[in-house]
Amino acid sequence: MISLGNFFYRYFYIKFNKRLFSNIKSKKKILVEFFEYPPSIVAFSIFANFLSNFLKAEIQLYIPVSINFKIFFKILINKFFFLSNLKIYNSFGAHNLIIPIFIKNEEADNIYNDIKKKILKKEDILKIKIKNIPIGDLIYDEYLRRYNFPTIDIDNKLFFIYLKKTIRLYLFWYKKIDNNVEALIISHSVYHLGLPARIAIYKNIKVYNIGMNYIYSLNKKKQLRLSGFQDYKKIYKKIKKKFNINIINFSKKEIITKFEGKTDITQIEATSQVNTFKKVHSNNHLIKNDNKNIVVAAHCFSDAVHAYGKNIFLDFYEWIKFLGEFSLKSKEKYNWLIKIHPAHYERNYKIWKKILYKYPSFVLLPKNCTHHEILKLSPEVVLTVYGSVGYEYPFFKIPVINACKYGPHIAFDFNYNPQNKRDYLNLLENLHKLKEKSNFEKNIQDASKFYFLRFLTNYEFMNNLNSLIKKLKDKYGTDYIYYSYIKKFNEKDYNKKIGYFEKFVKSGKFRIYADNTNKKLSKPILFY
Numbered sequence: 047m048i049s050l051g052n053f054f055y056r057y058f059y060i061k062f063n064k065r066l067f068s069n070i071k072s073k074k075k076i077l078v079e080f081f082e083y084p085p086s087i088v089a090f091s092i093f094a095n096f097l098s099n100f101l102k103a104e105i106q107l108y109i110p111v112s113i114n115f116k117i118f119f120k121i122l123i124n125k126f127f128f129l130s131n132l133k134i135y136n137s138f139g140a141h142n143l144i145i146p147i148f149i150k151n152e153e154a155d156n157i158y159n160d161i162k163k164k165i166l167k168k169e170d171i172l173k174i175k176i177k178n179i180p181i182g183d184l185i186y187d188e189y190l191r192r193y194n195f196p197t198i199d200i201d202n203k204l205f206f207i208y209l210k211k212t213i214r215l216y217l218f219w220y221k222k223i224d225n226n227v228e229a230l231i232i233s234h235s236v237y238h239l240g241l242p243a244r245i246a247i248y249k250n251i252k253v254y255n256i257g258m259n260y261i262y263s264l265n266k267k268k269q270l271r272l273s274g275f276q277d278y279k280k281i282y283k284k285i286k287k288k289f290n291i292n293i294i295n296f297s298k299k300e301i302i303t304k305f306e307g308k309t310d311i312t313q314i315e316a317t318s319q320v321n322t323f324k325k326v327h328s329n330n331h332l333i334k335n336d337n338k339n340i341v342v343a344a345h346c347f348s349d350a351v352h353a354y355g356k357n358i359f360l361d362f363y364e365w366i367k368f369l370g371e372f373s374l375k376s377k378e379k380y381n382w383l384i385k386i387h388p389a390h391y392e393r394n395y396k397i398w399k400k401i402l403y404k405y406p407s408f409v410l411l412p413k414n415c416t417h418h419e420i421l422k423l424s425p426e427v428v429l430t431v432y433g434s435v436g437y438e439y440p441f442f443k444i445p446v447i448n449a450c451k452y453g454p455h456i457a458f459d460f461n462y463n464p465q466n467k468r469d470y471l472n473l474l475e476n477l478h479k480l481k482e483k484s485n486f487e488k489n490i491q492d493a494s495k496f497y498f499l500r501f502l503t504n505y506e507f508m509n510n511l512n513s514l515i516k517k518l519k520d521k522y523g524t525d526y527i528y529y530s531y532i533k534k535f536n537e538k539d540y541n542k543k544i545g546y547f548e549k550f551v552k553s554g555k556f557r558i559y560a561d562n563t564n565k566k567l568s569k570p571i572l573f574y
Contacts, residue, residue: 059528
């Protein structure tokens, strides 16, 4: 039910869009994902209309995934309710909603039979290509997410039923994304949501992954939004020349805000982020021996395992199983402290109960156990695949080992970044040497550089965006962004943005890095 306030926010935003934007009719198309998150809708409206005018192309809407009766009913409501999300999209020129259907034909059956023959083990799923387009990661992650499985069992008939449907969905999008499509605007590059984008990339069609505080242009080398971290050292050198501030100190201040239990930029931007540095006492008395402690910062088993690309292990479950087997064989006895992300605790608890039974050295920390309590246990090391502990724990002089080949921390040396299982095992067997080998002063500096590039240089579509998003989360609700955008709209600033976008699109670069160190309009300082 829409509240009275939201009713007016939507009503005036629709009227505003109709005044600001003009519809272009053309054979050329820009496909915009029908994503129902108001901050993203505002960003989509601005960028889609820039592209429409720049490419002289018509804007069309699409739903990336197959729909069920519940979604179909929701679409009907959207179609007839005059303040629905669909009507908001229509107000900025996005029409002709494309709803995918499964293509059931001989070609689909032949592709399925060919792929099925090649899947002898679950590693083979990641190798899946259809018409020379790699989509194995999307298939793998969507399956885990859809059924909330920790890993894939290829002896389960359900997987192959799902695979057949995925192939039929793929063929719909392969046919729909034709020579008339000039560009796609998407919300996510993972799961089935990323299928149209992946196809477009390999057909040399521009794909823009847009949010309220970022703009990425995906390509064959960087097919995922969370890509390109290996370039961070080069990017840092270029950005450092353009700033009149001490970047390391600027970042440290923001990170320390997080350690104090306050809200930092990562919690503001991500709806699922919880600050586990808050000083909440969980009465943690689980550790009753003198063994040294290892912290395992566990991930949600079904949460976009390959969001950063390939990892050392096939999925998070295989990673945990590897650690469990090591714990059984290790001559050195450790307490393996398992910290499940509180946002995913209940979703993963049943799976962890079975794992704990098999590996007695594993100790599940309480849901509300904080990092400050963990730090009192003086862990020898923290293990993660690509979690935020990577840049957090170096500040407390504790080594971190990642298990991700292309993860966010790969460019710097503030973590250990093994590239295969053999190197990973070698680090586990020599945990006692890691602290003495670590240069924590340098690690803190490098972690601060990373934090700056990753979180403090995002391109923002609106002034003071983070304070606004905090209001949306804490008080007003997400529809308030429509009112705020209209209220703050400035034609001069809007035209500047259009100029930035044009330069970015022409550059062919991957991401816009922006100067957000003052209260002024987010200004691009680098395309890379």
